[in-house]
Amino acid sequence: MAKSADYRLGDFTFGRGWYMVADATKLEDAPMNLRYFARDLVLYRGESGTPHLVDAYCPHMGAHLGRNESSYIVRDKERIQGESIRCPFHGWRFGPDGRCDNIPYSDQKPPAAAKIGTYPVEERAGVIWMWFDEEGNEPSFDLPPLAMWDDPHWVQWKIDDLGELPQHPIEIVDNMTDMAHFTPIHGSRDIDYFYNEYDDHLQWQMFGAGHRTLIKEGDPPLELDTWYTGPGILQSFMRGEYPTHMLIAHTPVEDGVIHVWHALMVKFDHEATAEDVPAARAYQQASLDAFAQDFEIWSHKRACINPMMVRGDGPIDKCRLWYKQFYNPIARAGEFHSRLNGRIVMVDNRKPEDIPVEKRLADKQVA
Template sequence: MATTAEYGLGEFTYPRGWFMIGTSADATTTPAAVRYFGEDLVLYRGESGRAHLLAAYCPHMGTHLAKNTTSYVVLDKKHVEGDNIRCPYHAWRFGPDGRCNEVPYSPAPPPKAACVKSWRIVERAGCLWTWYCPENGEPDYDLPPFEMWDQPHWVNWNVSCLGELASHPQEVVDNMADKGHLEPVHGSIDMVRFENEFDGVKIRQILLAGHKTLAGSGAEPMLNDTWYTGPGILQSIMVGEYPSHMLIAHTPIDDGVIKVWYGLFVKVANAEPTAADREMAAGYEQAGIAAFAQDFEIWGNKRPCINPMMVRGDGPFDKVRIWYRQFYNPRARAQEFQARVNGHYVTRGTGEAPWDQTA
């Protein structure tokens, strides 16, 4: 495990961007203690149905707002009240904006300083997403729409949490340029094309190749179109008999530790997926998790790669790392890093882009 400073990424410890913090099922009216970006947080769902994310510690006397099971605030089911949350120690009540709106035993109004940080949270495609910015700025790019959710012919993904990984996210993002690992780790064969495209906050990988088990020798090569939107959300399309759309999301917990999720949409012939369609899609999803576990095992058992020893035939690791730095530096410098890499780079193939560049 290495830190952001050791990789020389920039001024900030954690990158600016949209990040997953859980699935919709993770937010309930029982507040949950979570930790991201080096901060203890509280996730809960209000009685309105909306999910909320607040800093964890009450400003009164420092009590964790979620970690309690024995206080009468909890036993009397007053822990979440409307869309508010009560501190289990003295029952101070905080709204979803983080401001204290009631001190039940005091005739005075709550102090203006009695507030905790409230985080922006968006619920989309069965997942919970938050915007992180070390400069406290508004989002400077859009959260992906995940437009297949609840659409005809698509089986919704069932996003699985794969747990924590003691690896800096730089090592994960490096995969976008890593042509050389695809055969020994994942079983790619007869590679026709490997390309990268950098465009602002997006980085794309195009792979056209066969596979030892999924396609077999002599079969038509399969097209994989994979891209990051920002530093923590990867999507990938695989074209085949049952087209699929994959999600891999990773979010910093602490400097050099991430939490990882995996999900897979699968397209089927029936506009309204049947039970058999869903069973088939679940099998695809488990196969995808197994494939991703091949990477996971590598990352979990390697020393940090601060400076890759690049050789002819490697992909553009140097470009990936420059692109990634835009998220660790003031947003005013983002175009500086983008200008150094924006473009199309071919490691294997002719460079004739066989994909829709508008996706």
């Protein structure tokens, strides 16, 4: 599999941004042992329920903070205390700021170097998200609000965990501008409009088209507003009788390998009840089936380092330039924004009066 350096993305191996690291419903009392960004990590809930994400290895003598069941620290339920995590080997304890705050057998103050790496974490919409930045800065953009999670008209999603995919994430992000794959892969027809828009750390794809099976000829097109917030979070809002809000999240595990999740929320015209859940799950499954059409290609393709473009392909070069901003120092982000911000229209057959004044329903009205 190809790596970041093969695609000449920039200074960093992994892009700066917010990423999904866990399905929040799976994080209970026991720490979760994770591997992302080519490092071993431990995710745990403090006694308050707040999640914390730390590097896995203890600076004392290198024990793994999460991979232990047999020690008396774990048996005596002393691993999590307050918001701190205690190492099972000799019992050093680390606060959520990563500093050692207790050595149970020593009258010596913990050395200043007794510190583990920590990462900003948020729990939102049933997902644990982390901020990753090789420069170690605070988040330079916000995690998507995903406010429909708390709106009773929406049936909350249940995350589909699709596991690991041996592809560099750029191959997935390419989809944003890949207009030519919609007909052969997804069964679209009569593309009414397709355009991309760049707005700093956001990349949009606005798409309206007919479909072989989902739409009858002459019916209004299926309309999807799809956008990336940074390099690892895709959301897609679809209008229709039942508006839906899809999430595709992908997080690097190693350079050139990602973990992928999918999920979908459905909005009803009344406060959703348990009776609406099966219909919402059926929509989620249909969405997953459409995503599987992309996934099958990604599962077997070779890396595409240099796309061979012809007229009718979308602006994949722009998409890749947008993506590179996250692999270079934040000080250079403005260069990318000033080169890219704006709209690139591939097709637009709509009459101006048919275009809503503000088409970005997805973030302005729903999110």
